[in-house]
Amino acid sequence: MSNEVDAKTARERAKAIAEQRRAERRNRKRKCVVCGVEESDKTPFHAHPEGIGPACKDEVACLTRKNAGGR
Secondary structure (H helix, E strand, O other): OHHHHHHHHHHHHHHHHHHHHHHHHHHOOOEOOOOOOEOOOOOOEEEOOOOOOEEEOOHHHHHHHHHHHOO
């Protein structure tokens, strides 16, 4: 009987840990692969044309931020 209780609590703990990790993943901020800015209402993202990850929708502003950060 003790083994059943231990197994049940272990499963419940594993489920809780998995749910916590899923919640953290959902809440994580995405960053642009070109300029590194975090996604927000002012800088919405879309898929990069070359398929390398999320990128800013406004390419001109993105490249300006990238060049400004490299100085």
